[in-house]
Amino acid sequence: MKAKVGVSALVLLFLGGLWLVAAPFAVGYQPRGAAYVDATVNDLWLGGSLAAVSFVALVIYAADALRELARRGKHAEN
Known part of the structure; x- marks a missing residue:
């Protein structure tokens, strides 16, 4: 059970990180073609x-x- 919670947390953190990378472009607060x-x-x-x-x-x-x-x-083989 403990391992499932840990893995779930890591997956959520990974997805959250991916969202942070994509958010400026998906939400639109980074103008296209402009300096970051x-x-x-x-x-x-x-x-x-x-x-x-x-x-x-x-x-x-x-x-x-x-x-x-x-x-x-x-x-188990032994």
Whole structure:
């Protein structure tokens, strides 16, 4: 149960980061063809960082889960 909550939180953080990256263009506060406004730069850095960190954490969790499954499978053979 604890793992499901953690993975769910990481997925939500990842999606939130992606939204922050897309928001300036989807919502329209970044004018097309204009230099990036400060809010856009902030959203890109914060959203990109949030998405990257949560993605890395998800990959680490998945690798650990696969390692645990392999360990259990190895013990089941014996």
